[in-house]
Amino acid sequence: MKLKVQTLDAKAAGDIELNDEIFGLEPRADILFRVVNWQLANRRAPARAARERSDVARTGKKFGRQKGGGTARHGDRRAPIFVGGGKAHGPRARTFEQSLNKKVRVLGLKNALSAKAKDGKLIVLDSLELKDAKTKALQGQLGKLGFGKTALFIDGDAVDANFRLASANLKAVNVLPAIGANVYDILNHDTLVLTRAAVEKLEARFNG
Structure with missing residues (x-):
């Protein structure tokens, strides 16, 4: 699957080839339900x-x-x-903890990523680097990209510090490093935004 890459200024930054085994699956509602139910149950305090x-x-x-x-x-x-x-x-x-096989958890994350890609709600950015941590300036940039009501940004090893600070006051925007990608947060946002680094980390995570 090939997808266009953009910058935060909504300019073209080339293309990226996404792995069909991760981003091209036919989403299964039963798998997504099991993983989300497992996540929410394990969040409950005893x-x-x-x-x-x-x-x-x-x-x-x-x-x-x-x-x-x-x-x-x-x-x-x-x-x-x-x-x-x-x-x-x-x-x-x-306690309300549940157990779920690792294979099902992995398949659930692949299905969540594929669901966003299939619905056209997956955007790939070149990076999230900002010169200054200015919320107003970032809000203007995100308006050009045309997100939905809520967006989840996933970066590589760590989210850019200026971007994290600038987006902290934007209620519709949440950020995560690639290691924190999970089914519930992906499905709970209208748009999923990945950086090139995030795509590499996710693909390495599944292949490793």
Whole structure:
């Protein structure tokens, strides 16, 4: 698959040949669903358990008479009815982590990249280098490129420092290094923008 390369100023910067085994697959919704579900489940924090009757540090001594007190019968202060007592039927500690085969995770990322390429929402830039970290200037440059409402920029080993600073106040723009590319973030943005370095890193990641 051949794609045109642009600069941040929306000027032509040659062509790039994309690997069809990574960017030319027929996207499978079932694979994408499994990987996104796995990602979101593993992002969840574990649920904390409430202290139940046996966990509360209060006396177990019977504090009143069985009869004649004018109140209900109670054996100790740990009962849920009392302030400071144990929680009745409280939440139990649990984690939400899931496991997913590496082959499925790799296939999911390939499918996400292929889905963007198939929909025409994949753009390749020569680089993200900026002379100055100016948000207003960057916003004007991105307007010329004609992105959708949201865009995910993926660079090589590290995102250009000036570009990261300039884009920090743009709500519709997110940046990641190539090592952080993932299915959920790719699908969660209208446009995927890769640099030449990002394409090389991704292809080496799959081939390695």
